[in-house]
Amino acid sequence: MTEKAAPSPEAIKAWARLMRVSRQLMESAEEALKAAGLPPLAWYDVLHELAEAGEGGLRPFQLIERTLFAQYNISRLLARLEADGLVEKLPVADDGRGQTIRITPKGRETRRQMWAVYGRSIAELVGAKLSGDELIMVSALLGQLRHPPVVD
């Protein structure tokens, strides 16, 4: 657990599992969405944050903080969401540079449809594989790996 240049076999194995499993699960969820004719996961992430933010909306830089997307990525993703009528861009009164992004009713509906599929994937891929205690344990362990780490 002390920091070294070379990783322990246990650390390597945990890393490998983490990378492989996360990629595999993400692809499964992505595939389910596509099979249902729905947008990709990235859209869900943004719509989810905006739905939670409510009518006040969020600034693009706030979305960047919450989602880990790169700035240019958010910029273009929002352009696509707006083109599809799922969000709207509003000017900000006290900052001429910025804008506020607000989810539209159509955006909420799309999010709802996506969750029906996405949530089922989560239930099947994770919920059905581990017990409640195990799920809590894996969350706690992964929380330690986060930056900044969370304890809960």
Added chain:
Amino acid sequence: MTEKAAPSPEAIKAWARLMRVSRQLMESAEEALKAAGLPPLAWYDVLHELAEAGEGGLRPFQLIERTLFAQYNISRLLARLEADGLVEKLPVADDGRGQTIRITPKGRETRRQMWAVYGRSIAELVGAKLSGDELIMVSALLGQLRHPPVVD
């Protein structure tokens, strides 16, 4: 028996942690490689498999099985690796369609250099954050999520 198959809060949290942490850690490792002027992680994955395979090399479809990359992705990645002289493509005697990919000495050297940086990232990002027992536990839990699941 109309199941809604809605995921439990614990499952949702575990999923969210898994997705966020894996992305964050992957980006950190990727960043470290780039800062060292080295190729991206995907190259390492392939070079690693080929190095383990030894002089006999591997067929592209075997790399696909081992790495989870898409077929077109491997095809183009191998083209780039070959262009850089890190691997060589050899014809296969008993199958005129196929080829065998073998790592070159330069490829082994590049892999070694990448490991110096990549391994350090793993040690810092994972090895330094959890104890040996915790690492074993997270590996076991993630192993249950794999498809097919592994028990170890």
Added chain:
DNA sequence: TCAAGCTTGATGCAATTGCATCTATTGCCT
């Protein structure tokens, strides 16, 4: 033997990502 179908790997084209840079504001400091 040979047509039909499967496997292996490549590729044209469109969409997305990454990088660098650009514009427009804002805030700070003198």
Added chain:
DNA sequence: AGGCAATAGATGCAATTGCATCAAGCTTGA
């Protein structure tokens, strides 16, 4: 106020990815 760095967001261009399809070789079965 004026100059200057910092912030917010967009965008041109190159590289990569995803999708669909292709070509070549192998295999099978009548």
